[in-house]
Amino acid sequence: MTVEKTSIDTLVVGAGQAGVAMSEHLSKLGVPHLVLERDRIAERWRTGRWDSLVANGPAWHDRFPNLEFDGLEPDAFASKDQVADYFVAYAEKFEAPIRTGVEVKEVVRNAGRQGFTIETSEGTIEASRVVVATGPFQRPVIPPIAPEAPNLTQIHSAEYRNPEHLPEGAVLVVGAGSSGVQIADELQRAGREVYLSVGPHDRPPRAYRGRDFCWWLGVLGEWDAEVMRPGKEHVTIAVSGARGGHTVDFRRLAHQGITLVGLTKSFNGGVVTFQSDLAINIARGDENYLSLLNAADTYVARNGLDLPEDHEARIIPADPECVLNPVLELDLTKAGVTSIIWATGYAVDFSWLKIDAFDEKGKPKHQRGVSKEPGIYFLGLPWLSRRGSAFIWGVWHDARHIADHIVTQRKYLSYRDASQRHATDGREERAASAPVDSCLHKVSEMGVN
Numbered sequence: 001m002t003v004e005k006t007s008i009d010t011l012v013v014g015a016g017q018a019g020v021a022m023s024e025h026l027s028k029l030g031v032p033h034l035v036l037e038r039d040r041i042a043e044r045w046r047t048g049r050w051d052s053l054v055a056n057g058p059a060w061h062d063r064f065p066n067l068e069f070d071g072l073e074p075d076a077f078a079s080k081d082q083v084a085d086y087f088v089a090y091a092e093k094f095e096a097p098i099r100t101g102v103e104v105k106e107v108v109r110n111a112g113r114q115g116f117t118i119e120t121s122e123g124t125i126e127a128s129r130v131v132v133a134t135g136p137f138q139r140p141v142i143p144p145i146a147p148e149a150p151n152l153t154q155i156h157s158a159e160y161r162n163p164e165h166l167p168e169g170a171v172l173v174v175g176a177g178s179s180g181v182q183i184a185d186e187l188q189r190a191g192r193e194v195y196l197s198v199g200p201h202d203r204p205p206r207a208y209r210g211r212d213f214c215w216w217l218g219v220l221g222e223w224d225a226e227v228m229r230p231g232k233e234h235v236t237i238a239v240s241g242a243r244g245g246h247t248v249d250f251r252r253l254a255h256q257g258i259t260l261v262g263l264t265k266s267f268n269g270g271v272v273t274f275q276s277d278l279a280i281n282i283a284r285g286d287e288n289y290l291s292l293l294n295a296a297d298t299y300v301a302r303n304g305l306d307l308p309e310d311h312e313a314r315i316i317p318a319d320p321e322c323v324l325n326p327v328l329e330l331d332l333t334k335a336g337v338t339s340i341i342w343a344t345g346y347a348v349d350f351s352w353l354k355i356d357a358f359d360e361k362g363k364p365k366h367q368r369g370v371s372k373e374p375g376i377y378f379l380g381l382p383w384l385s386r387r388g389s390a391f392i393w394g395v396w397h398d399a400r401h402i403a404d405h406i407v408t409q410r411k412y413l414s415y416r417d418a419s420q421r422h423a424t425d426g427r428e429e430r431a432a433s434a435p436v437d438s439c440l441h442k443v444s445e446m447g448v449n
Helices: 017-028 043-047 080-093 178-189 213-219 250-256 278-303 392-413 418-433
Strands: 007-013 033-037 098-100 104-109 116-120 123-132 153-156 170-174 194-197 259-261 264-268 271-274 329-331 337-342 376-378
Touching (some): 017 033, 017 392, 043 080, 178 194, 213 278, 259 278
Parallel strands (some): 123 376, 153 337, 170 337
Antiparallel strands (some): 116 123, 271 329
């Protein structure tokens, strides 16, 4: 049975990994709350990813602490549907108060009284606090350089599903982070001619000396880094769990048949121009790769660990022709390119939050998710508190911090001084001696179907 509610202590917006984690901690701490999700639980994992996508971290790592993946080996990589099913099962585990199919349209701070008024697709809600758990993948971004060419199929990586959904012909993939690399690899293996535009990137080893890179970043303290290194703001990470997991090596992709090009610069009359930075971008990616190997070796020696040496990991293939003599211009028609896939990331969209919580660039102003606007919290954003914040396990720990903050605020607000306590005691004594009113005021509550 579904009933409606006009007020709640804490409203959580979004039921992806961030919203589910937030709900678990609030439930444990006894905070009345409601989670609203405009689609289904973990919907982006189901319909905002390509068919063959798997998690970039192994199952032992990319999960919440209190539930393992059902039927998966710890070192396996969960498929996108397995990840979505995991969050559904997790929410059921503690009976999370999630209502799906409800869109939050606007959040406004109440004037002269506590809390916020929230307009939804199913009515108005009053909440003392709002946790924004909508994540970082809200609005796919295609840069303004994208050509107006009706003869070209142009889609964002969020819309890509599989090679069969693209028209016949070659494909230009713009962006060489995890999404772009995996999509380009899949297309080439399906028989397509592929051009991959490679910008600045980090490329950690998938595994080294018998340990996954997630383990290495953990023991080396990299997941706990609190600020991004200067100059890394526009650097993507190229890592893959596809086909059981492997280290991304752009030279090997080129030797495999993919034509690498530099950062995409402009389009003019059906001709695309690339920056002459391909060799530099690949060399810097190698530096990042080798630096992690060096740090791992130092850690092994310092701690006397019995981990096997891995000399093959340091073998760098020869530069392919496309790196030695890079393509700086490409006539798309002559090259037979019929599709462009923009693997160019996402932007957040907080236009529905009519509150003073953002800087001049529209970014949330917060400390570990606690907004400068009292009563507003952000969860699931990259670098919310540290490098691991946007990952499945990282968001769970950030949610715990925010839940503790909410409980602390509730305790302060529940404080009563001596006069208030005496007045309350008097009212309770009078109520105990009075007859029960048969016309009790009823407050409706919004629950779960």
